[in-house]
Amino acid sequence: MAEMTMAKALNLAMREAMAEDKTVMVLGQDVGKDEGVFRITEGLLKEFGPDRVIDFPVAESAIAGVSVGLCFTGFKPIAEMQFSGFGYHAFHQIENHVARFRNRTRGRYTCPMVVRMPYGAGIRAIEHHSESREAIWAHLPGLKVVIPSGPRNARALLRASIFDPDPVMFYEPKACYRAFKEEVPEEPEVMEIGKANIVRPGDDVTIISYGASMRPVLEAADELEIEHHIDAEVIDLLSLVPMDTETIVASVKKTGRVVVVHEAPKNCGPAAEIIARIVENALMFLEAPIERVTGYDLVMPFFNLEKFYIPDAHRVVTAAREVVSY
Amino acid sequence: MPRGKIELKNYVESLSILDADGNVDASLEPKLDAQELRLAFAAMLRARRYDERMLKLQRQGRIGTYGPALGQEAASLGPAFAIGKNDWLVPSFREPAAMLHRGWPMHKLMLWWGGNEFGSVVPDGVNDLPICVPVSSQCLYGAGVAWGCKIRNDGTIAVAFTGDGGTSEGDFHEAMNVAGAFKLPLIMVVQNNHWAISLPREKQSASDTIAQKALAYGFNGIQADGNDILSMIAATREAADRARKGGGPTLIEAVTYRLGVHTTADDPKKYRTEEEVECWRAKDPLIRFWTYLLAKKVMDEKARELLEEEINNEITAAVERTEAYEPDVLEPFRHSFATMPPHLEEQMMQFQAYLESIGAHPGRASNDKIETARGIH
Ligand SMILES: Cc1ncc(C[n+]2csc(CCOP(=O)(O)OP(=O)(O)O)c2C)c(N)n1
Ligand SMILES: [Mg+2]
Numbered sequence: 001m002a003e004m005t006m007a008k009a010l011n012l013a014m015r016e017a018m019a020e021d022k023t024v025m026v027l028g029q030d031v032g033k034d035e036g037v038f039r040i041t042e043g044l045l046k047e048f049g050p051d052r053v054i055d056f057p058v059a060e061s062a063i064a065g066v067s068v069g070l071c072f073t074g075f076k077p078i079a080e081m082q083f084s085g086f087g088y089h090a091f092h093q094i095e096n097h098v099a100r101f102r103n104r105t106r107g108r109y110t111c112p113m114v115v116r117m118p119y120g121a122g123i124r125a126i127e128h129h130s131e132s133r134e135a136i137w138a139h140l141p142g143l144k145v146v147i148p149s150g151p152r153n154a155r156a157l158l159r160a161s162i163f164d165p166d167p168v169m170f171y172e173p174k175a176c177y178r179a180f181k182e183e184v185p186e187e188p189e190v191m192e193i194g195k196a197n198i199v200r201p202g203d204d205v206t207i208i209s210y211g212a213s214m215r216p217v218l219e220a221a222d223e224l225e226i227e228h229h230i231d232a233e234v235i236d237l238l239s240l241v242p243m244d245t246e247t248i249v250a251s252v253k254k255t256g257r258v259v260v261v262h263e264a265p266k267n268c269g270p271a272a273e274i275i276a277r278i279v280e281n282a283l284m285f286l287e288a289p290i291e292r293v294t295g296y297d298l299v300m301p302f303f304n305l306e307k308f309y310i311p312d313a314h315r316v317v318t319a320a321r322e323v324v325s326y
Numbered sequence: 327m328p329r330g331k332i333e334l335k336n337y338v339e340s341l342s343i344l345d346a347d348g349n350v351d352a353s354l355e356p357k358l359d360a361q362e363l364r365l366a367f368a369a370m371l372r373a374r375r376y377d378e379r380m381l382k383l384q385r386q387g388r389i390g391t392y393g394p395a396l397g398q399e400a401a402s403l404g405p406a407f408a409i410g411k412n413d414w415l416v417p418s419f420r421e422p423a424a425m426l427h428r429g430w431p432m433h434k435l436m437l438w439w440g441g442n443e444f445g446s447v448v449p450d451g452v453n454d455l456p457i458c459v460p461v462s463s464q465c466l467y468g469a470g471v472a473w474g475c476k477i478r479n480d481g482t483i484a485v486a487f488t489g490d491g492g493t494s495e496g497d498f499h500e501a502m503n504v505a506g507a508f509k510l511p512l513i514m515v516v517q518n519n520h521w522a523i524s525l526p527r528e529k530q531s532a533s534d535t536i537a538q539k540a541l542a543y544g545f546n547g548i549q550a551d552g553n554d555i556l557s558m559i560a561a562t563r564e565a566a567d568r569a570r571k572g573g574g575p576t577l578i579e580a581v582t583y584r585l586g587v588h589t590t591a592d593d594p595k596k597y598r599t600e601e602e603v604e605c606w607r608a609k610d611p612l613i614r615f616w617t618y619l620l621a622k623k624v625m626d627e628k629a630r631e632l633l634e635e636e637i638n639n640e641i642t643a644a645v646e647r648t649e650a651y652e653p654d655v656l657e658p659f660r661h662s663f664a665t666m667p668p669h670l671e672e673q674m675m676q677f678q679a680y681l682e683s684i685g686a687h688p689g690r691a692s693n694d695k696i697e698t699a700r701g702i703h
Contacts, residue, residue, distance in 0.1 A: 033597045034524035057494035057530050058461050058522050086460060089495070124390050124441060128459045267669070296673045301658040303390055303441035308655055308677075314684055 004184050007177040009151035010040050010116075013158035014078060016188045018048050024162060025070065027054040027063050028080025028116075037082055038118060038177055064090035067113045068097045076162060077113045084119035084171065085128035091136075098167045099142030111167045114158070120212040120263055121310050122175035124303040131300050132212075132264040137169040138240045138273070145240040146193055147171040149214040151182040153238060156191035164193060173212035196244035198251070202233035205320050206251040208274055209261040210237040213311060217261050220316035228317070230324050240270055248274065249281040256287035257323045261316055266294040288326030291319040338538045341561055342551040346609040348617030356560040360624045366407055366555055367619055368633055370399040370612055373423035375637050376432060377586070380439065383645065384590045389440040395420040397553070397585030400611035401517045403427055404550075404558020405485045405578070409513075409566055414475065415454040416468035416486040418461070420517060420584075424487070428454055432644035433651075442653055443661075453482075462492035465501035465514065472505065472512035472575070483511035483569040485562070490530055491522025493539065502577070506543035511569035513562060514540075514577045517552060519584035524597035540577035552580030553611040556618075583609070655681060 004012070018024045030037055032045040032055040045053040056063050060081055067077035081087040094115065102110045121130035138145045146161055146168055148154035154172070161168035199214070200221055209217045214236050224230040233251050237243065252258055258278060260271035271292045278290065293311045301309050343354045358366070377394040384392040395402060398420060406415055406424035415421075415428050422435055429452045438445025438457055446456035455471075458464035468486025475482040492498050493516055505512040516536050520527045533539060540547030546568075550561040558580060565576035583606035587594055594603075619625045625633075659666065659674040666674070 029522075030524045032524075035596070037523070037591070055525055055529065057525065058491035059494040059496065061496050062494070089460075089497075126391060126439070126441070126459060127446075127457075266673070296659070296677060297670060298658050298662055302438075302443050302445075304653055305655055305658065306441075308681065308686065309658070315680060318680075318683070 001183045001185055003181045004151050005178045005181050006148070006151045006154045006172070007038060007040055009155035009182075009184050010158055010172065011042050011044075012184070013155045013162070014041065014044060015047065017159060017162045018044065018052065021076065021163075023074055024076045024078065025052045025054065026078045026080065027056050027067060029056055029058055029082045031055060031080050036080070038174065040116075040172075040177075041080070060086050060089035061093055064093040064098060064115065068093065068101070068111055071111045071113055072109050078162060079113060079115045081115060081117040083129050084117040084133060085131050087115070087117050090115070094137075094143070094167075094169075095140050099140050102166065103142060110165060112165050114161045114168045114170050116158075116170045116172060118174035118177070119171045120173050120175055121300060121303075121306045122212065124306070127302060130303065130306060132262065132295060134169075134171050134211075134240060135264055135269050138270060142167070143241060144168045144193055145171065146238065147173070147211040147240065148238065149173065149176065149211055149236050150180070152184050152189070153191060153197070153236075155184055156189040157193065157238060159188055160190045160193050163190075168193070171211065175212050176215070179215070191238070194239050194242035194244060196247040197236040197238055198233065198247065199236050200232065200234040202231040202255070204231045204255060205257040205259060205324050206233045206235060206248075206255045207259045207261060207316065207320060208235045208237065208248060210240070210270075211263075213261045213263055216311060216313040217316055219313035220320065223313060223317050224320055228321060230320060232320060243273070243277070245277045245281065248277060252278050252282045253285045256285050257326070258286070258290040259293060259316065259319045259323055260290065261293045261311055263295050263310055265297045266292060267297045269294055288323045291323050293319045334541055336541050336544060336546050338535060338541060338547045338549065340537075340549045341557045342554060343556040343560060344554045344614055344618055346553070346614055348614045348621065350556070350618060354556075354560065356556055356563060358559070363619060363622070363624045364629075366403065366559070367615055367625065368637075369403050369407070369427045370423060370555065370615065371633060372426055372637050372640070373399045373403065374612060375634075375641060376422055376426065376435070379641050379645070380436070381586070381590065383436075388649070389436065391589045391591050392439050393419055393589040394586040395422055395584075397606065397610065398517055398519055398582045399423045400555040400558055400615070401515075401519075401552035401580035401582040402487065404555055404580070405487075405513060405515050405562040407555075408559045408562035409483065409485055412453060412480075412482050413566075414471045414482065414484040416464050416471060416484055417455065417457060418464055418487045418489060418492065419457050419459055420489065420519075421487050425454065428452055430454070432640060433647040436644055436648040437651060440648060442651065443657070444651065444653070462488045462495035462498040462501075464488070465492070465498050466504075468514070469501040469504045469510055469512055472510035473508060475511050476508070481570055483513065483566055485513045485515060487515045487517060489522060490516060490518040490520065490527050490536060491525065492516065493536055494530055502539065502543040502575075505575040506545050509572065509574035512575040513565045513569060514575060515562075516577065516579050517582055518579050519582050521584050521588070521598065523588045523592060526598075535579060537577055537579040545575045545577065547577040547579065549579045549581060552582030553609050553614070555611060555615050582611075585610075655686060
């Protein structure tokens, strides 16, 4: 076991996969010599050379599109978008090719690639560097959408994503890259994509979240217990597609009360899908209307105001208390 | 048909008027009177001192990440200097010299880098677009603006900026193609500062020059010495003239160098040598232009001192104004649509309640807030 940050854990997952499997490649802007603007690809160029770690021109559509072709010729590309805010350039390649090739060729051609991108607010970055738009990718049939929340699950899920036979959009909460450390096992670890994690068992209310929002959620859960004697069950989804309906539903059947939390905007956000599944599968178990604590339906404000606009523990506590006291 | 060489009607040129030592090719000198020369120098010096202060403010934690344009003052000022007030300037993010010259108050640029939307509010009377972060995306609306100029037939043109890295984006090529196909009055300026974060120019593209990319789209390209303000003004004047006469677009490759960090979050030691930077320091656009002005007796040390003081005062006042700015926390809601739809009204009320519960002061007004509102409506 070694203590490490999420940045190091992601790096470790790539290093392990590249050492084991010569078809794994890394492509992205500044991923080689510069070792990534967040240093996630530290040491990879030195260890695996310029044929496998590619410093790419400033062209996101090309990073995604070229990766598709590499897949056809037997490679497993890990494509990095420097920020999720620039991943939209690759949208067309991802929707029209990455997500569809398996289906339209009936499995003759597939895209076992990972598209990694840092997302989310909280690091006082300039415009276009703070959005949470995971719902966009979750809406596209044919893609898996994985979002880790800490060093250990980041490493295990990235490994699973690299070796997954299908394309995975891997959203990395950049505010968590270096925010805290966790014990990570010596041996490579894999987590099944599509399985949620009950991070904190509880009986009074289910709080469902993922990624960067897990930190305020866990803070809120502590506050709920200590200040308000509310025992929250916290679910970390870890993957939006596939989504672990079973774990969600089982918890809701137990607590009857739900709060869903994410940084992404509210309108057609992941919470809407989560709640729809609850309504489809556990409507009669609900004892209160479900609350959503999300980003507002606004362009992400510039960073001077961002702290007010990111869902915090206070908003989660308020929502949970309302749901519990209904 | 036999095999043969295809002659293209368009061509690529290079242009250098004032070299690094301050020697000038008098036959190529653009017409600039003493006052214009002083103005150009003042604008470059202003941008340099602004950058230096911004780097300090960043280190002190008074603004966010900053991307300086040290060494690129001539490349970005030249085109702005050579066009008219009614023409359009479409910047990327490394053109403070151009923006300040066009009339952007300094504190606005400071506010942008300090994380305030007010920094994107184009000042009244300025035909510019705000700073644009997604690389080369501005090239396309630049082409759209040029198209509008052409349809309105009012003699105005557009100048769009991008970088060497920006030439790899599809948006750049689509803009170039549209500009060529529709003969738009667009000047595309590529600040080739040799680096796109850690990727050197030669790895960005196998083209010998960036200027030659114009040929593929059916118009002329010119590779100008981007550290020579005279070359940049001359190249832009010619291109502007052609555009106004219906001759279509021009690509200007401004060969320059990013003397500083990509942004304050970047460590260039990881990917380039100090020797390379030193070599370019000797080609500093300000040094050669100053030598030229001294030789021309357009300015002297005394005038320089006065100018430095004036700029210093302006920067200090801009910093004060920036730091006195109190954003209205609710403002993002007010500017989402012309009329706030019900779902946002509801969210704003919830947000207000949240602000009250955490003891924040929503909706505190400041003078700049009133300016913001005026700028938008
Ligand atoms: C579409 C897009 N992709 C990536 C980025 C991140 N990024 C910011 S600047 C930059 C390099 C741009 O290089 P260049 O065009 O040469 O401009 P320079 O920074 O040298 O002025 C990159 C990759 C971005 N802002 N937009
Ligand atoms: Mg560059």
